[in-house]
Amino acid sequence: MTAPRPPATDGTAPRPPARRRGRPPRTESAGTRDRILAAAREEFSARGYEKTSVRGIAKAAGVDSALVHHYFGTKEQVFEAAIEVAFAPALAAPDAIAEGPADGVGERLTRFVLGIWEDPATRAPLLAIVRSAVDNDTAAAVLRRLVAAQLMRRIAARLRLPDAELRAELAAAQLVGCAMLRYVIRLEPLASADLEQIIARVAPVVQIHLTAP
Amino acid sequence: MTAPRPPATDGTAPRPPARRRGRPPRTESAGTRDRILAAAREEFSARGYEKTSVRGIAKAAGVDSALVHHYFGTKEQVFEAAIEVAFAPALAAPDAIAEGPADGVGERLTRFVLGIWEDPATRAPLLAIVRSAVDNDTAAAVLRRLVAAQLMRRIAARLRLPDAELRAELAAAQLVGCAMLRYVIRLEPLASADLEQIIARVAPVVQIHLTAP
Structure with missing residues (x-):
């Protein structure tokens, strides 16, 4: 360094x-x-x-x-700072997502994550992370450190269920995959589908990952 | 050309x-x-x-x-040929996956896709596709043409349900996201979790995407 x-x-x-x-x-x-x-x-x-x-x-x-x-x-430190600023709203997410009834947590998380991807201004830094992390171990490590530790584990901690971290990651997998196919690969019909239609299909599945017995 | x-x-x-x-x-x-x-x-x-x-x-x-x-x-044609060879077994998948009872289609697809990712020999070409497609529009177009049209639409065609293509793509999103976080980003605990444990969690969700009313 x-x-x-x-x-x-x-x-x-x-x-x-x-x-x-x-x-x-x-x-x-x-x-x-x-x-x-x-x-x-x-x-x-x-x-x-x-x-x-x-x-x-x-x-x-x-x-x-x-x-x-x-x-x-x-450069690694510039990257981390650039991501950290972009993730500032997301780092407040675990609290916002945990508020309200437990059976709505899947929809709140889905709406929050896809909302960030839907807005071109907030999508850019996420694209930066995805493009970088699949290609470079340093960037992947920054992603693990920042997103995994600060975001996923905080959501997991609020679930108070066995395997909470694995649950949070499988829910994240559905959302990451959705964002990849819709916004990066632009696979049709997913890329042009109405956002509310996608939320209606994805939220119940995220809910299952997070809270199903 | x-x-x-x-x-x-x-x-x-x-x-x-x-x-x-x-x-x-x-x-x-x-x-x-x-x-x-x-x-x-x-x-x-x-x-x-x-x-x-x-x-x-x-x-x-x-x-x-x-x-x-x-x-x-x-180069684009070399890429397509390299991917096509790697996808030859996958292109036979829709038939194999559609065989057997409809309530097991989620598990058959999950087991098939994660099985390809689990084996380092078959993982390499998939990594090539993911790394290339997030970074380059030509590679993303090759991916859409080959995988989407030949794989997803064939699975969708066998579902004989409304929104079959969207269903297949949301199921694919769960599997793609899972592969990304487990094999590319290597997020723990997902990266080290037992494959059967992951299949047990993911297959029901893939089933919901594919066949739930």
């Missing part, structure tokens, strides 16, 4: 009027950081982990590569 | 004793063709569609690139 480097003074980012050496002022910092993360999500999404470079992310964000290293460190 | 070119006379393949111009003798042809296909499956599996080259396949098979073009044509 490489330590984050200081920003290059010849960076193409607009320089604040009274810039100090080292860390840029907080407001500039937040704006630049967000711009780099947005560019990173775009690049990872379009190209996958392996073909994305820190240089390419920097170029897309309109900054010098050194600034990307400064904020995030290595 | 490029027309297949004649084999180069400076190919590195061992030349048969009395080689004629144009098509090599039948036995040599079958052996070389199979060796190229095996190399193609290896290469596509390890690198995905985009990063695999006809030159790389030729090198792995110990032949000249021109011979690969001669037998198969373009």
